[in-house]
Amino acid sequence: MDDPLEPDEAHRRKTRAFRERVEASFAAEAAIHAERAEIYAEAFAYTQELTAKISSATSRERDMPLRAMAAELGPAVHVDDRTMQTHLFEGHRLYTEFAATWEAWRDGKIQKAHTRVIVEFGAELHDAAARAAYEKDVLAYAVKTTAGRVKPYAQQVADKLNPATVQERHDAAVCTRRVWVEDRRDGMSTLGIDGPSTEIHGIFDRLTQQGRAIKATDLQERRQAAGAEGAGGGEATGDVVDCTTDPGAAAAWFDERGLDEIRADIALDMLLTAAPTIDPTATGLGSIRAMVQVSIPATTLAGTTSGGAELNGKCAIDPTTVRILAGNAPGFDRVFLHPVTAEVLTTDRYTPTAAIKRFLQARYVRCAFPGCRRPAMRSEIDHHQEYRKGGKTKGDNLGPCCTRHHVTRHAAGWTVEQLPGGRLRFTAPSGAVYIEDPPPRVMFIPDPAPEPARAPF
Incomplete structure (x- = not known):
């Protein structure tokens, strides 16, 4: 009997056909993206020609041709203008400073991820000859493997050709530190910090130590509770008490959070409540409080419905959180909506x-x-x-x-x-x-009243 796992000729032909179609699709996609990068490069170059004609030295006026171009192109393809401005700059840099990489991309030899890696590390090489040597070396490797494997190799080649010392590069990189937010689902968001490695790892280590201290205290309390239970009714074993099943420990509270949860809670608590040690403003940075705009249906606030709320028009938050915020708010904006179109008609406020x-x-x-x-x-x-x-x-x-x-x-x-x-x-x-159009509003209706209880037979 033939082995069903042994490929026959028909299987081989089908597999080859799939592979060829995938290759053709990737090559076509690469050609389209490369062509788009060329358009970005030409548009960026045109804005630089316009900028050269501006006599003013102010950055706002000299930035306007590029910003205006981005504002024109972005909405046309449903991309915000800041992102489009980045596309224009990156397209121009790739097309003019890494021409061989752009050609390889256009010809389908590499993918977009490869170009990003090559440009990321090659952009640090300001000398044209060094950059060309870097590109030739890394590109020869990139056409044979994945972008993930190219990254460490590109970094090694760039470091070898870079005349700047590690300290000089670090001093420049420090100027790119930033804080950013990414909204996710289910009322959650991610806060990211790009900063010096020493400080970032120090923060993480401190949060870890604080989290472990909390867990250690919790474990000690669990053991004490277990010992007290053993002394009161039987032999003390030192085992952790299961609060959900042991009636004797029902009144005790134990921390069920994981270390990741504790780290996050500590970081949020310190950032939202602690005052900065260094305050050059002389006005008290610690007195500045976070401000958010929360929209919640009145029926949800009253508990009639269980719909969610919206934070700053960007992401959803859970009803429990928004009720807590509402309870501590000094005042409310009451928003009246059209009953059919949900258009905002007016607002009012007591204060x-x-x-x-x-x-x-x-x-x-x-x-x-x-x-x-x-x-x-x-x-x-x-x-x-x-x-x-x-x-x-x-x-x-x-x-x-x-x-x-x-x-x-x-x-x-x-x-x-x-x-x-x-x-x-x-x-x-x-x-x-x-x-x-104004952002759409979700219309909430009260939950249906419970059916009356039926009389027993």
């Missing part, structure tokens, strides 16, 4: 404040410029028709616009018109039109 600003924040939640996600509460209020040209400071002539897009809109010549229902019609300098 007087900037009502128009609250109304716009409730309606738009984030910066209204196409593709932007900056929270409205961190944005400026922009007159659609300029105030100096007769524009009124009214809700139908205003919208939240972050500083970047506020400047870009006026400097690059964008216009905006408010349509019924808060819709905004943005017109780019090229004539392209983008319609931005």
Whole structure:
């Protein structure tokens, strides 16, 4: 009997066909992405030509051609302009400084991940001859293997050719430190810190030590509880008491968190409550408190429904958390929605404040410029028709616009018109039109009343 695991000729032909189709697909995809990088490079070069004609030395004016180009191209393909600006720069750098890598990508010999690795480490080599030697060496290896294997090799080659010392490179890298946030599902987000390795590992080690100290204390309390139980009713074994099954230990509380959970809780607690040791502002950084904008249906707040809430228009948070926030809030913005379209009609508040600003924040939640996600509460209020040209400071002539897009809109010549229902019609300098709707609102309905109990037979 033939071995079913032994491939026959038909199996080999099918496998070869799949492989050839995959190869052809990857090659076609690589050619398209390489062509797009070429377009980015040409667009970036054009903005540099425009910048060269600007006599002003201010960075804002000299940055405007690139920012204006990104604002034109981004919305056209549903990409925010900051990301598009990065694409333009990276495309130009790849196409002009790593031409051989771009050609290999275009020809399907490597994939996008390879180009990222090659450019990442090669960008540190400012000497053209050294960079060319680096590219030739690494590219010859890249066409034969995966991007993951290329990365350590590229780093070794770059380090060998880099005239800067490790200390010099570290001093430059320190200037790129930053903090960033990535929103995830189920009311969770990730806070990331890029910083010097010593400090980052020191923070992690301190959190680990603190977490282990908490776990050690918890373990000691468990053993004491077990000993007390043994002394009261039997032999003390020193085993950990199961609080869920032992009635004698029901009143005790033990920490069931894992070490990762404890580390996260300690970090959040210190960041949200502790004051910085160094405070050059003389105003008290410790007095600054976190600010968020939370939208929650009144029915959820009242407990009638169990729907979620929204944080800064960017991610969902759980009802329990938002009820705690609401309980500690000094005041509320009550948002009235149209019963059918869910359009924000108006807002009010018991404590007087900037009502128009609250109304716009409730309606738009984030910066209204196409593709932007900056929270409205961190944005400026922009007159659609300029105030100096007769524009009124009214809700139908205003919208939240972050500083970047506020400047870009006026400097690059964008216009905006408010349509019924808060819709905004943005017109780019090229004539392209983008319609931005206020963020959709989820309509919640009360949970159905429980059915009456049936009379027993």
